[in-house]
Amino acid sequence: MNIVNAVTNKIKLFDYKKFLKGEGALITFIVLFLFATFKYDQFFTLLNFKNVLRQVSMLGFVAIGMTFVILIGGIDLSVGSTLAVAGVVAAKVSPYGIGVSIIIPVLIGIAFGVTNGILVTKLKIVPFIATLATMLGIRGIAYIVTGELSVGASSASPGFIQLGRGYVAGIPIPSILFVLAIIAAVLVSKKTKFGRHVYAVGGNEEASKMMGLKVHNIKIVVYAISGALSAFAGVILTSRLGAGQPVAGEGWELTAIAATVIGGTLITGGVGKFTGTLYGVLITGIIQNMFNMQGNLNVWWQNILMGAILLGVVVAQSQTARVSKSGNS
């Protein structure tokens, strides 16, 4: 009996269906990576890797925040607008040094996030509408504050410019920060009370309430994290471009949602992981990179490919969910 059990256990050690379901984003990423390597000579070069990594890191911060929000069963459409306001503010305060240019925009981002959180929890507005409203409002602020013009960052603050353009040990600083943020998010999600409560609230809000979890606080903190990370992305973007632009980040909310969902996070909340989001973000970067190198294709094919991958992931998810369900009964 025990032997039989042991054998079946061993066979089950590698459950490919489970693997496909859990790591669809990783597999997609590897396929795209191999394809690009064979197709484009310039792809597999250190310089190109650095560029791609730097390019995706700003979307990456936004996507980490978005993953938290989607995990609790919410959505945050205001991230792109928050990014723009933060970027503009960072440019304006850049003469006061790098510290101020990071802290003030991030605080503003947190304020926007807390606003979203309060709208969603205390005022019980559905997240889609609440953050759609703040998305419009915050974007408006970005245009009004700048008079629709881009704001140059002060060259008197070389430290600030380094944030977006500099390297440490040959690796772009934004990429290092992004990887650190992913590691932090993974740890928070797996090892801390807050992280587990995020999953619990997303998995079954009513039950979480009954278990005595502070559902409202958790949600507000999650939206604040999303606001803070989007703002930080805006700061880095300004640093990299040398200017803050009121149009920055337009449409990023949707790309971030796409990257999160491609990464395996369920849009209904409660299920997902941050490594998945990392792959989701890398996939968007690699697609863009491939199209740049191809050169002769209409750029809108990028969107078509992204859309196709997104659909593929979601269809695969629903199929595996069906298989595991019928397998149980």
Next chain:
Amino acid sequence: MDERILLHMKNISKNFPGVKALKGVDLEVKKGEVHALMGENGAGKSTLIKVLTGVHVEDSGEIYFEGKQIFTNTTLQAQKCGISTIYQELDLIPELSICENVFLGREIMKNGMIDWRATEEKAKAILLDMGIKVDVKGVLSQQSTAIQQMVSIARAISINARLVVMDEPTSSLDEKEVKVLFNVIKKLKAQDISVIFISHRLDEIFEICDAITILKDGERVGYSAIKDITKLQLVSMMIGRDASKIVSRKKSYSKDKMSNENIIETRNIVREPKVRGIDIEVKKGEVLGLAGLLGAGRTELARLIFGADAPQSGDIYINGKKVKLNLPKDAIKAGLGFCPEDRKVEGIIPHMSVKENITLAMLPRLTKMGVVSKKEQEKIVNKYIEALKIKTPHMNQAVRNLSGGNQQKVILARWLCMNPELLILDEPTRGIDVGAKTEILDLIEKLAEDNISVLMVSSEIEELMHACDRIAVIRDGKKAGELYAEEIGEEAIMNSIAEGGK
């Protein structure tokens, strides 16, 4: 005061707009006792439990726990007092692991991080203690309902609950799983933990419980040790009526006069856990009542006949022909109609007009070349508004503005205009005022005269006695007895419900 008393709810009252849900109810539970709480739908059981567990706040009355007065105004307060609830709809997080569900909200921490190893070990120990061997790292949703329930109980134990409330814990378990649950309950008893056990299955109550409180219409109508009460007494306390209140049925066929033509027949039809092999037939022009306690399997049987659920085994015959009903639309085609128990969820479309609601199912028949014939539609609607005396200012009124009785009539009209051979009515008079009730019952009688058969599920004995030609009693998913016209009487029905004999 008796030292063995753990919980004493004293004179609890609770009103909802328009309803006195609890009228000065008392509940006493001793330490280490399994206490049954019984009553039909609307008797006040769940309100009482919700007052105890902090979901509702009582309007008046006091709660004493371990000799001290407590205030359970939130679920958290109740939990802190040592009262845990295992809900019917399991209140756990399906996508998290078993051990995490046990300790969620009270995580075991080490250096600011969750100590997963300790969490796993402790959860495993608690479950093993209950006699449950399971991989605690596994995702909860992959487990059977029974195991999920055990996890819920393990959670209660881990927060040192003194009293565990189980709201119909056996309703979705099979027999084996019920045994496991009962063993766990016995272990709780041994640890001097009390259990409030809500179930509609009489056998279970008599097997596992020590004492019982019976509620009816928001009042305590009975309180006894289990050994001092019989099943019949219990049933009559729960659903018994004053004989004077019962209007005797107006007409009936007796056994020999009844038509031999079966509109519908089921043969040994099974869908676990609620329907466990039922034979039933409805004859032409007959009103067959399905009696039984809540959860006995009546609604589930009706849904099987209508094709809303698929049977696991057994056959259904319509007009003598064996049929396979995969979806309600097959049943509709075969001439069946179904008015569900929960009008608001399954019946009416509240924002649509009376006209649209009535003609919803028959639209395909009214359509000529893709366009709905308005004249035809209004003719039919007018006919049924008149025939059923639907009280509505005009046919374009939104259905949600109508009273419950008139909403029910709209649903009836919807099916009647399809010219059905058999109408299934699940609790047709629930939530309807007395006047409309009589009208609906009269209507049912008229249907039978027009040779439309009716299968009627009802929890109100007087209603069944009023309207039915024949009554089948369902008990724990099986047919416990059948009563023909001459035999239909309150005593006979209750006897059948209680003892399963005729």
